[in-house]
Amino acid sequence: MVSTAILIGVALLVVTVLLLQPDRYAKLPPGPPGLPLLGNVLQLPASFMYLKLHEWSQQYGPIFSFNAAGQRVVVVSSAKVAGDVLDRLSAYSSNRPRWYKLNDYLSAGGNVVTMSASDTWRRLRKAVHEVLNVRNVNGFRSMQEEEAAITIHYLLKYPQVNLVKHFHRTSASIIWRGVYGGNPLSLDGPDPSQRVQDMSAEAFKAGLPGNSLMDMFPPLRHLYANSKWLRKPLDDYATESTNMFVDLYAGAKDAWALGEPCISNNLNKLSEDYGISQTSKAWTSGVVFSAGQDTTATALRFFALAMLLHPEVMLKAQTELDVVVGDRMPTFEDKEKLLYITAIAEEVTRWHPPAPGGVPHAASEDFVYEGYVIPRGTWIIDNIWSQTRDPALYDEADTFDPSRFLDAEGCIKAAAPDSHDDGLGFGHGRRICPGRDLAANSLFISIACLLWAFEFRPVKGEAAPEDIGLVDNFITVQPAPFKVDLVPRFRDLDLRLGETVAHLA
Numbered sequence: 417m418v419s420t421a422i423l424i425g426v427a428l429l430v431v432t433v434l435l436l437q438p439d440r441y442a443k444l445p446p447g448p449p450g451l452p453l454l455g456n457v458l459q460l461p462a463s464f465m466y467l468k469l470h471e472w473s474q475q476y477g478p479i480f481s482f483n484a485a486g487q488r489v490v491v492v493s494s495a496k497v498a499g500d501v502l503d504r505l506s507a508y509s510s511n512r513p514r515w516y517k518l519n520d521y522l523s524a525g526g527n528v529v530t531m532s533a534s535d536t537w538r539r540l541r542k543a544v545h546e547v548l549n550v551r552n553v554n555g556f557r558s559m560q561e562e563e564a565a566i567t568i569h570y571l572l573k574y575p576q577v578n579l580v581k582h583f584h585r586t587s588a589s590i591i592w593r594g595v596y597g598g599n600p601l602s603l604d605g606p607d608p609s610q611r612v613q614d615m616s617a618e619a620f621k622a623g624l625p626g627n628s629l630m631d632m633f634p635p636l637r638h639l640y641a642n643s644k645w646l647r648k649p650l651d652d653y654a655t656e657s658t659n660m661f662v663d664l665y666a667g668a669k670d671a672w673a674l675g676e677p678c679i680s681n682n683l684n685k686l687s688e689d690y691g692i693s694q695t696s697k698a699w700t701s702g703v704v705f706s707a708g709q710d711t712t713a714t715a716l717r718f719f720a721l722a723m724l725l726h727p728e729v730m731l732k733a734q735t736e737l738d739v740v741v742g743d744r745m746p747t748f749e750d751k752e753k754l755l756y757i758t759a760i761a762e763e764v765t766r767w768h769p770p771a772p773g774g775v776p777h778a779a780s781e782d783f784v785y786e787g788y789v790i791p792r793g794t795w796i797i798d799n800i801w802s803q804t805r806d807p808a809l810y811d812e813a814d815t816f817d818p819s820r821f822l823d824a825e826g827c828i829k830a831a832a833p834d835s836h837d838d839g840l841g842f843g844h845g846r847r848i849c850p851g852r853d854l855a856a857n858s859l860f861i862s863i864a865c866l867l868w869a870f871e872f873r874p875v876k877g878e879a880a881p882e883d884i885g886l887v888d889n890f891i892t893v894q895p896a897p898f899k900v901d902l903v904p905r906f907r908d909l910d911l912r913l914g915e916t917v918a919h920l921a
């Protein structure tokens with residue numbers, strides 16, 4: 417009897433102490449009301465989540481929060497707040513969600529994009545930023561010019577093949593050669609990059625809300641940790657990924673021996689300074705490839721769509737090309753004079769950022785912003801879509817208008833101090849995309865050469881450009897496949913592409 421009374425007393429004491437404890441989430445930014453326990457999870461769409469977040473941002477402001485079945489999420493939606501929270505306070509806001517299944521199992525701890533902030537991540541991040549710095553990526557310019565010529569050649573030769581496949585090849589080949597060296601990937605032959613792409617996409621899915629039981633129900637982690645049987649499919653997947661990355665990395669050594677500039681070789685040279693293991697070099701090379709491939713291809717697809725929607729922009733760009741380069745193919749040497757083309761490349765990633773919802777960050781410790789307390793572990797969504805529609809920076813943001821990046825003299829406008837409007841499509845803080853200079857070069861030269869080579873015209877009888885829908889591909893959102901009539905601007909276009917394409921089938 418006495419012991420029951422003591423038990424009840426202790427239970428009441430515990431409940432009272434818990435109730436009196438300050439609520440860690442009481443000072444989060446405001447947000448939509450939700451259900452007990454489930455929070456707002458039922459209001460979240462299965463795809464195009466950035467559009468729902470944009471809608472909420474209009475209602476709750478540039479920083480708001482919601483609850484996804486217990487997981488607190490803060491969303492930053494203006495360029496200023498993103499600059500404050502993700503850049504200025506990046507010491508607190510540069511972690512990633514814990515993602516047990518993705519990081520600890522499927523990626524065997526090797527994925528630099530998704531891994532939590534740790535000493536290993538800091539060393540890998542420094543090495544990745546160094547191998548992808550402007551000086552190093554400018555070493556790829558001649559390869560990127562070659563790839564632009566190859567793309568035009570294949571577009572001429574295989575007009576019936578959808579643009580999706582052409583642009584997949586272009587972007588995969590640039591980044592493949594950038595990472596591993598070697599020959600251009602062909603359009604009609606085997607595509608060694610596809611397996612890397614597929615496996616990475618598969619692993620990434622485990623990071624999406626609701627896709628991993630062990631992330632949603634913590635007790636299951638112990639079950640997995642102690643059961644070889646439960647872990648087997650995950651361990652097999654990780655082993656297959658590791659073997660694939662190790663084989664690709666080993667294959668790159670032929671290119672290293674020939675002295676070709678490549679990211680895997682540069683990573684290898686830095687590995688002693690940064691204490692990076694052999695397996696980690698292989699994983700990082702593979703992950704850098706997959707982070708760069710789909711994003712760049714997506715931007716090229718939006719570029720083509722923009723040309724169908726805005727023939728006046730295409731004509732203006734082609735007038736610039738006629739004056740600056742005439743009938744020879746553009747090169748990087750022309751960049752300083754191809755200002756409208758440069759503005760088109762910038763506007764593509766502003767108009768339709770390839771990764772509109774960013775890659776989630778997480779708070780590494782409690783921190784305060786504008787009186788709000790953001791507790792450790794809170795997910796922080798870099799809502800790039802809303803930032804690229806920020807009325808403080810962009811008028812008529814849904815319109816594709818490259819001239820917004822040009823001043824009255826037609827020169828590229830410098831970003832105003834503290835305007836936070838440079839490179840919005842590439843994330844923020846210590847997690848900012850290290851591949852942005854490589855991507856900018858790929859987009860500039862591809863766009864310049866494609867506009868030099870072809871008129872982009874809609875295909876009669878196909879969906880009107882304004883009716884072309886979008887496809888949500890987890891991190892990237894792309895235009896649905898569409899047809900385009902590419903009319904060569906020179907009768908002898910193939911002959912003008914130079915030596916590079918002469919030996920191609």
Ligand code: HEM
Nearest residue numbers: 529707708711712715770771775842843844847849851855
């Ligand atoms: C148009 C092309 C590209 C776009 C729009 C893009 C966008 C992004 C975004 C939004 C992030 C997340 C940043 C954050 O969490 O704040 C990111 C991260 C990353 N990107 Fe890119 N990216 C592009 C091309 C590339 C290329 C070409 C490479 C490499 C060759 C690359 C490598 C990476 C890596 C390694 C990360 C992870 C950084 C980290 O977590 O520390 N990206 N990118």
